Amino acid sequence: MQKILFIDAEKCSGCRICESVCSLYHEKVCNPSRARINVAKWETAGIYVPMVCQQCETPICEDVCPMHAIKRDEKTGAMLIDYDLCVGCRLCLMFCPFGGINFDAKTGKVLKCDLCGGEPVCVKFCAPEALQYLKATTINLRKRRAAAEKFSDLMKKMLAVV
Amino acid sequence: MKSHAPTARLNIAFRGLALTSLRSVGWQGIVDETMVWKRKAAYVDLTTGKIAAKPIPGEVRQLFLGGRGIDMHLLYNHVKPEVDPLSPENVLFIGTGLLCGIPALGSGRCDIAAKSPITGGVGDSNVGGFFAPELRLAGFDHLAISGKAEKPVYLWINDGNVEIRNASHLWGKDTFETQDMIRDDNEDEEVKSLVIGVAGEHLVRFANIMTGMKNSAGRTGMGCVMGSKNLKAIAARGTTDIEFSYPEELLDYCKEMNEMVMKTRWARAQSRWGSLIIYSNTNTTGLIRTRNFQLNRLDEGEDLEPENMDRYTIGMSGCYGCTVHCRHRYVLREGPYAPIFGEGPEYTSLGAFGTMLDCKKMETILVANHMVNKYGLDTLETGGLIAWAMELYEKGIIDEKDTAGLKIEWGDERVLFELITQIAHRRGFGNLLANGFKPAIAKIGKGSEYYAIHVKGMSNLHSDERPTPSLALGIATSTRGADHLRSRPAIDLYGLPEELLQEIYGAPVSSDYTSYEGKSRMVWWQELLYTVTDSLGICKYQTVFCAVHAPKWEEFSKLIKLATGMEFTKAQLMEVGERIYTTERMFNLRGGFSRKDDTLPERYFKEPTPVGLPIAKGKKIDKEKFEKMLSEYYALHGWDENGLPKKEMLEKLGLDKEPSYMV
Numbered sequence: 001m002q003k004i005l006f007i008d009a010e011k012c013s014g015c016r017i018c019e020s021v022c023s024l025y026h027e028k029v030c031n032p033s034r035a036r037i038n039v040a041k042w043e044t045a046g047i048y049v050p051m052v053c054q055q056c057e058t059p060i061c062e063d064v065c066p067m068h069a070i071k072r073d074e075k076t077g078a079m080l081i082d083y084d085l086c087v088g089c090r091l092c093l094m095f096c097p098f099g100g101i102n103f104d105a106k107t108g109k110v111l112k113c114d115l116c117g118g119e120p121v122c123v124k125f126c127a128p129e130a131l132q133y134l135k136a137t138t139i140n141l142r143k144r145r146a147a148a149e150k151f152s153d154l155m156k157k158m159l160a161v162v
Numbered sequence: 163m164k165s166h167a168p169t170a171r172l173n174i175a176f177r178g179l180a181l182t183s184l185r186s187v188g189w190q191g192i193v194d195e196t197m198v199w200k201r202k203a204a205y206v207d208l209t210t211g212k213i214a215a216k217p218i219p220g221e222v223r224q225l226f227l228g229g230r231g232i233d234m235h236l237l238y239n240h241v242k243p244e245v246d247p248l249s250p251e252n253v254l255f256i257g258t259g260l261l262c263g264i265p266a267l268g269s270g271r272c273d274i275a276a277k278s279p280i281t282g283g284v285g286d287s288n289v290g291g292f293f294a295p296e297l298r299l300a301g302f303d304h305l306a307i308s309g310k311a312e313k314p315v316y317l318w319i320n321d322g323n324v325e326i327r328n329a330s331h332l333w334g335k336d337t338f339e340t341q342d343m344i345r346d347d348n349e350d351e352e353v354k355s356l357v358i359g360v361a362g363e364h365l366v367r368f369a370n371i372m373t374g375m376k377n378s379a380g381r382t383g384m385g386c387v388m389g390s391k392n393l394k395a396i397a398a399r400g401t402t403d404i405e406f407s408y409p410e411e412l413l414d415y416c417k418e419m420n421e422m423v424m425k426t427r428w429a430r431a432q433s434r435w436g437s438l439i440i441y442s443n444t445n446t447t448g449l450i451r452t453r454n455f456q457l458n459r460l461d462e463g464e465d466l467e468p469e470n471m472d473r474y475t476i477g478m479s480g481c482y483g484c485t486v487h488c489r490h491r492y493v494l495r496e497g498p499y500a501p502i503f504g505e506g507p508e509y510t511s512l513g514a515f516g517t518m519l520d521c522k523k524m525e526t527i528l529v530a531n532h533m534v535n536k537y538g539l540d541t542l543e544t545g546g547l548i549a550w551a552m553e554l555y556e557k558g559i560i561d562e563k564d565t566a567g568l569k570i571e572w573g574d575e576r577v578l579f580e581l582i583t584q585i586a587h588r589r590g591f592g593n594l595l596a597n598g599f600k601p602a603i604a605k606i607g608k609g610s611e612y613y614a615i616h617v618k619g620m621s622n623l624h625s626d627e628r629p630t631p632s633l634a635l636g637i638a639t640s641t642r643g644a645d646h647l648r649s650r651p652a653i654d655l656y657g658l659p660e661e662l663l664q665e666i667y668g669a670p671v672s673s674d675y676t677s678y679e680g681k682s683r684m685v686w687w688q689e690l691l692y693t694v695t696d697s698l699g700i701c702k703y704q705t706v707f708c709a710v711h712a713p714k715w716e717e718f719s720k721l722i723k724l725a726t727g728m729e730f731t732k733a734q735l736m737e738v739g740e741r742i743y744t745t746e747r748m749f750n751l752r753g754g755f756s757r758k759d760d761t762l763p764e765r766y767f768k769e770p771t772p773v774g775l776p777i778a779k780g781k782k783i784d785k786e787k788f789e790k791m792l793s794e795y796y797a798l799h800g801w802d803e804n805g806l807p808k809k810e811m812l813e814k815l816g817l818d819k820e821p822s823y824m825v
Binding site for chain 1 (some may be wrong): 263264265266292295299338341342351352374377401402403405406409410412413417418420424433476477478479480481482483484485486487491493503505695
């Protein structure tokens with residue numbers, strides 16, 4: 001069963017550990033501008049949203065790539081860049097609606113999340129669990145259960161009254 | 163880039179080091195030629211507009227690490243005793259820690275130093291948030307800013323370049339607006355800034371430096387120094403690499419460190435309630451000063467219990483590289499001061515605007531916390547001064563003629579908000595308080611000094627240390643004036659087994675927190691630990707502050723090795739701490755401080771605590787025992803009976819050839 005990198009932005013504390021471990025794991029340096037994940041922040045409103053490639057089912061990056069350099073990894077489901085084919089035209093960056101593709105100004109390459117081969121490092125480091133790596137089938141059940149909690153609480157109260 | 167050749171004055175940036183050889187301090191470590199030796203410091207003279215960038219010598223790293231350590235070395239060598247803190251000759255130092263950028267232990271701490279406009283001694287304040295890593299990513303580890311700009315300016319630091327820019331449009335703006343405007347000016351949401359508010363512009367002596375919504379370099383008046391230089395902000399944006407010697411091993415070890423921290427109950431409680439969690443125990447016991455210093459427990463203070471933050475919080479917020487995330491993001495939706503979005507408050511603000519003033523509502527704290535952050539005022543100094551003024555008013559030492567008609571009575575939140583505004587803008591009675599304790603005492607006279615709870619001119623936080631000799635000694639010896647973050651051995655309050663205390667502190671220490679036995683050792687040991695913590699640029703909450711089994715010397719050694727290739731044993735790291743703390747001591751001594759300044763407000767010795775649990779009630783500090791404890795403490799540091807570093811200690815630390823006006 002493939003898993004999905006699931007973002008629960010409400011839990012994000014904005015610490016940016018995900019950015020720094022991502023660049024440390026992939027590039028061997030700490031540099032958020034070379035990370036595959038970033039936290040979009042509205043500091044004066046207290047809103048933090050981690051943003052990363054969604055590994056779409058019908059990926060636009062794959063469609064627009066003139067070199068057919070972006071392909072799905074059958075094992076993890078991640079869309080991977082084949083750097084032997086990539087010419088660095090950045091069309092994927094232009095068309096991705098989520099900003100899932102980053103551009104590394106130092107090497108001239110485009111970067112994107114590869115799910116670390118099936119064990120995302122950012123998830124391991126995320127203390128508030130804003131980033132989770134979940135089976136695709138359980139994501140929905142989790143969300144439903146969270147939503148149902150409101151009803152559940154209400155029903156418990158009603159039953160207690162009766 | 164506006165760059166010039168270094169001037170003769172800037173050339174002496176690291177003077178003193180040429181005189182110190184590593185062999186003389188017994189350095190054995192193997193030096194790995196990694197990035198840490200290439201990292202730079204920028205020297206900015208705001209008077210002439212000259213800017214110079216230079217590498218930080220490897221020797222400095224080994225002797226002082228970074229952050230607070232290097233800041234203190236520079237402060238000692240740049241700022242002579244006769245320098246007026248508000249003159250262009252005072253120098254503001256900004257330092258990132260040696261471990262800045264690692265994904266663990268809240269490695270985004272930034273250390274800010276200058277001669278303090280409050281104490282006249284060491285000015286030093288440590289702030290979290292995201293500025294330090296951004297500065298490091300922008301190519302600089304340290305900044306030294308001297309002179310005074312003709313008109314308001316801000317520094318722009320971006321990928322190896324430093325520019326002095328016009329800040330006329332930012333002058334008069336609050337700390338939040340200023341940060342947003344700098345981001346807008348540069349069309350970049352990722353810009354991080356250190357800024358002052360109106361309090362810093364008006365040279366309020368205890369103005370702070372803010373970054374983000376809540377992170378503040380609050381203590382010792384560093385915002386006042388910035389204001390005196392017409393420096394509104396320092397903005398950084400960086401995309402360069404922070405390199406490490408062993409990146410793969412470092413990544414694994416950082417994970418281990420974060421897990422070690424999160425295993426402690428302290429960190430888990432902090433994640434949920436922030437430092438407010440401390441209030442329940444300390445207030446019940448009777449360790450909180452109330453009505454300035456008249457009581458040691460706030461009755462009917464239930465609304466200040468940490469659980470009540472749940473009414474306002476929308477989630478927690480973490481600093482860079484932190485798994486603990488101890489700050490509340492709170493929203494005040496109703497009431498006369500709504501809407502407010504703010505971060506915090508800390509336990510200390512709870513005391514500063516709550517217990518000390520007899521204000522009993524959480525909302526009062528939230529509004530006041532937001533106000534001081536917006537104006538750029540130190541929360542502790544502000545609360546301490548207002549509490550003092552309220553007691554003077556109650557005692558009839560001051561009256562409405564002195565306060566311009568304001569009835570400053572206990573528990574009145576409108577008075578609190580009015581006085582915060584007055585202080586920040588230097589209006590009315592607030593103008594007097596804005597000068598800090600020593601000038602205000604001189605002006606008011608009439609025995610007002612007795613009621614002022616300060617050490618070396620700086621206000622203490624709201625903790626009442628009369629039942630706890632270790633905590634009392636710590637605020638007396640602190641190099642920056644009354645302050646808990648120089649040494650507080652908070653684990654003393656846990657009553658830990660004496661075997662465990664001996665294992666940690668290396669000699670017998672009483673597990674009774676009302677005892678004086680072994681407490682000098684606790685303070686000395688914690689001073690060294692926090693000095694090194696501040697020099698590595700990591701968070702005190704993630705070492706032995708309130709958690710026993712948190713990272714300390716051995717873990718620090720390994721992190722330094724993996725990040726920089728430098729090797730330190732535990733003993734060597736403790737010696738670095740000793741070197742830095744002794745440098746601070748020498749700065750203060752040559753500025754005129756002596757043993758007589760390492761003391762407590764008179765009331766600690768005279769008035770027993772009136773309320774509290776049996777362990778805390780009826781307690782005062784025994785003068786004789788205190789002096790004995792102080793002498794023991796000096797001896798542990800290698801200082802003589804008068805608190806002067808001994809010649810052999812200075813030689814051991816390699817400080818004997820430092821340009822000193824004292825020895």
